[in-house]
Amino acid sequence: MGTVDYAVEMRDITKRFPGVIASNHVNLAVRRGSIHALLGENGAGKSTLMNILTGLLRPDSGEICVRGERVALRSPASAIALGIGMVHQHFRLVQTFTVAENITLGMSRPRFALDMAPIEREVAKLSSEYGLAVNPHAKIWQLSVGEQQRVEIIKMLYRGVDVLIMDEPTAVLTPQEVRELFETLRRMTADGKTIIFITHKLDEVMEISDRVTVLRAGKDVFSCDTRETNARELASKMVGREIGQTPERPPVAIGDPVLEVRELTAIGDRGTMVLAGIDLDVRAGEIHGIAGVAGNGQRELAEVITGLRRASAGSVNICGADMTNHTPRSIIEAGVSHIPEDRLGVGLAPNLNITYNAIMKRYRCNEMCRGPIVDATRARTWTDGLVERFNVKTPNLRTAVRLLSGGNSQRLLLARETSMEHKLVVAVHPTRGLDIGATEAVHTILLRERESGVGTLLISEDLEELIALCDRISVIYEGRIMGTVGRDELNLDEIGMMMAGISAAEKGDGHLEAGA
Amino acid sequence: MKLVLEKRETVSSFYRFVSPLLAIIMALVLGAAFLAASGFSPLKVYYYMWWGAFSDWYGISETLVTSIPIMLCALGVALAAKMLLWNVGAEGQFHMGAFAAAWVALSMPDAPAWQVMPLMVLAGMAAGAIWALLPAVPRAYLGVNEIITTLLLNYVAIYWVEYLVHGPWRDPVNLNFPLSAPFSSAARLPSLFGTRIHLGLVFALVAAGLIWFALGRTKWGYEVTVIGENPRAARYAGMNIERNIVLTMCLAGALAGLGGMAEVSAIAGRMTRQLSPGYGYSAIIVAWLAKVNPWAVVLVSVLFGGLLVGGYSAQVIGVSAASVNMLQGLMLFCVLATEALGRYRVRAVHAAVRGSGEGASIDG
Numbered sequence: 062m063g064t065v066d067y068a069v070e071m072r073d074i075t076k077r078f079p080g081v082i083a084s085n086h087v088n089l090a091v092r093r094g095s096i097h098a099l100l101g102e103n104g105a106g107k108s109t110l111m112n113i114l115t116g117l118l119r120p121d122s123g124e125i126c127v128r129g130e131r132v133a134l135r136s137p138a139s140a141i142a143l144g145i146g147m148v149h150q151h152f153r154l155v156q157t158f159t160v161a162e163n164i165t166l167g168m169s170r171p172r173f174a175l176d177m178a179p180i181e182r183e184v185a186k187l188s189s190e191y192g193l194a195v196n197p198h199a200k201i202w203q204l205s206v207g208e209q210q211r212v213e214i215i216k217m218l219y220r221g222v223d224v225l226i227m228d229e230p231t232a233v234l235t236p237q238e239v240r241e242l243f244e245t246l247r248r249m250t251a252d253g254k255t256i257i258f259i260t261h262k263l264d265e266v267m268e269i270s271d272r273v274t275v276l277r278a279g280k281d282v283f284s285c286d287t288r289e290t291n292a293r294e295l296a297s298k299m300v301g302r303e304i305g306q307t308p309e310r311p312p313v314a315i316g317d318p319v320l321e322v323r324e325l326t327a328i329g330d331r332g333t334m335v336l337a338g339i340d341l342d343v344r345a346g347e348i349h350g351i352a353g354v355a356g357n358g359q360r361e362l363a364e365v366i367t368g369l370r371r372a373s374a375g376s377v378n379i380c381g382a383d384m385t386n387h388t389p390r391s392i393i394e395a396g397v398s399h400i401p402e403d404r405l406g407v408g409l410a411p412n413l414n415i416t417y418n419a420i421m422k423r424y425r426c427n428e429m430c431r432g433p434i435v436d437a438t439r440a441r442t443w444t445d446g447l448v449e450r451f452n453v454k455t456p457n458l459r460t461a462v463r464l465l466s467g468g469n470s471q472r473l474l475l476a477r478e479t480s481m482e483h484k485l486v487v488a489v490h491p492t493r494g495l496d497i498g499a500t501e502a503v504h505t506i507l508l509r510e511r512e513s514g515v516g517t518l519l520i521s522e523d524l525e526e527l528i529a530l531c532d533r534i535s536v537i538y539e540g541r542i543m544g545t546v547g548r549d550e551l552n553l554d555e556i557g558m559m560m561a562g563i564s565a566a567e568k569g570d571g572h573l574e575a576g577a
Numbered sequence: 578m579k580l581v582l583e584k585r586e587t588v589s590s591f592y593r594f595v596s597p598l599l600a601i602i603m604a605l606v607l608g609a610a611f612l613a614a615s616g617f618s619p620l621k622v623y624y625y626m627w628w629g630a631f632s633d634w635y636g637i638s639e640t641l642v643t644s645i646p647i648m649l650c651a652l653g654v655a656l657a658a659k660m661l662l663w664n665v666g667a668e669g670q671f672h673m674g675a676f677a678a679a680w681v682a683l684s685m686p687d688a689p690a691w692q693v694m695p696l697m698v699l700a701g702m703a704a705g706a707i708w709a710l711l712p713a714v715p716r717a718y719l720g721v722n723e724i725i726t727t728l729l730l731n732y733v734a735i736y737w738v739e740y741l742v743h744g745p746w747r748d749p750v751n752l753n754f755p756l757s758a759p760f761s762s763a764a765r766l767p768s769l770f771g772t773r774i775h776l777g778l779v780f781a782l783v784a785a786g787l788i789w790f791a792l793g794r795t796k797w798g799y800e801v802t803v804i805g806e807n808p809r810a811a812r813y814a815g816m817n818i819e820r821n822i823v824l825t826m827c828l829a830g831a832l833a834g835l836g837g838m839a840e841v842s843a844i845a846g847r848m849t850r851q852l853s854p855g856y857g858y859s860a861i862i863v864a865w866l867a868k869v870n871p872w873a874v875v876l877v878s879v880l881f882g883g884l885l886v887g888g889y890s891a892q893v894i895g896v897s898a899a900s901v902n903m904l905q906g907l908m909l910f911c912v913l914a915t916e917a918l919g920r921y922r923v924r925a926v927h928a929a930v931r932g933s934g935e936g937a938s939i940d941g
Contacts, residue, residue: 393815394815435796
């Protein structure tokens, strides 16, 4: 039997999937009223372990104790009954329902007549208690990502959860929202609740957690109180080696513009203007970064440039030719590679195998087919070369892409996009959700592109990444470019202010941190 | 104790292979219960059905004859399904194919076979294709749901044929029966092996082979596969989704139209209002059972042909034709059920799952 001091103890948990051991005799003990960070690269086994704890998966062996008592977790409902709940990275909310409706959704009480008033009162009480400002009457689609996350947290609190698992909660938040979230988490632990915080961001671990456990390749390799360690040590535990320095950027001759965007406007999915007159260019051999808080038109900008969304006015010139509102195919043929934000949803077909995915932009080329027939041998040979050169780890080429880890599927995508004839790469959040190893690989590839004279438009929320890679950084805010700074004149404060919509000229005393 | 459904992590390939068989067995068992309840001995009925469909050369040849239109329609349905298009309109495309072929045959009564036959094939395929084009274009460019439009166009086609045989095409020689004049012998598709099996079987087998090859090996097949799996990725990769929707639907319609042409030319020999007992609808079930694989479509079509032919022999002992339709329906139902079982497992949970759980171990 376990100890009562611990909210959750997982002992010797093993979980095998076909071909991999996702959890290999893992132990995890989480003290009551603490924030316990679970740190690890993608594929280290964090999600598997937490899915076991929330009853979504069953371990092959091992035991779980909750508040000292050994339990069997057969479903998320049984986990909730034990007070264990999870806020997933991708929220589980019904967009067209109100906040209060979402919170009560799936609960067996009230049984029949649905009187929202007491539920709303309870929601309001929970929001004020933990600083989770949200309007119970609002529909989910009207809320920002940060507010939706609050709804998820309230949903768990409403169900009486006292061990809350947060899966990479900061990945989608602005720096300001992160601060508010951390405040909420601190209030919750002060109230005796326990938080398990899954992340791969070291600074967050150092800032918020009381204790940290590092997972690597399905094993718990390291566990200690946070104040007894530092970011550098944690990073080396995570990757099993000392992490590299910022990548080298040899000087490169800047050439002619490969992309010129003039007064570009476009309408978003909600029918509102998301690009409100963008002016921008990218030259050969340059990485031009676009910084900004998510949802300010970044995705739409990439879509308009690559022909996936119509421009309502303005122009997009590629290598001097007007390509405004041309088809995606003619834009690809004009030499534009695209690393989309949603890798598995847009960039790849997850159920198809590696070869199918690798030839997605190449199957029409003469070298890949004889007449209307795709040459399977050449397709395989070529894919083999890509997999080899870009170090994509896979059992074989017939493996479905959905079975690859995040880092490996991104490597495959980059391999495909950078191996075709191209002059411009449009990369949107190319390292989001990737671990340190895969992030380094992506950075290396982007810098190699730069050296070979390709122009890159790098859209990212990660300022450190932009600073490490870019020759120039522009800041986008509400569909406009607030300003552009060259590498030599970088000023974090200034970028931070522009991200908040304050242009360089009118900088007042609106103090903001750059979030780097 | 209660039963719960749990999601499986992977679907075993063995199960994927076995599940259609399981579905058929389940349908037979459920059908047996129904037959027993309506006073027939299920074993006797199934025996009659089997005997009628597969026991002798005549039964087998009739089964194959019946399977030809199903095969051609189902190949079309399966091809569209590969791109996640629900072509529920094979029945209508079949009728329009038959209509166009009959029109050629009736307007050239004196032409030799080498003239009239190719024209009938082309007309039948073109008419089926056009009938599929009508829903395909709004689906591709406006996002109009093709399930509804293809389904409704079936009625238009069926009533159009009804109108012709009751009205302008009615053969005055035939005493007010809703039949057209018979085709000339040049407009009759040749039969094979001295049975009623006709050249349509060759059409269907060639079509299955071509589809199999095209999907697996050609650029077009590659596009269809990617669009079916992830349309957003296909668009991102520069594929023309709209054109492929139109093209695939037209091919699907052409196959069903060819089925209609073969049926009217080889079997009926004239335009009638009872060309199809619902081949185009059976085709939907066949395409599902066959998991969209063209060779499996051929096999399952023969099975369904047997079911229909066996149904006719079962009527000899008094089982209604509707019972056979019900068996078909049960099969689709069971296919969907076994698919769900492939993705989930049923588990019996004994005790209530609550916090206490003394000594309850975590079992895998």
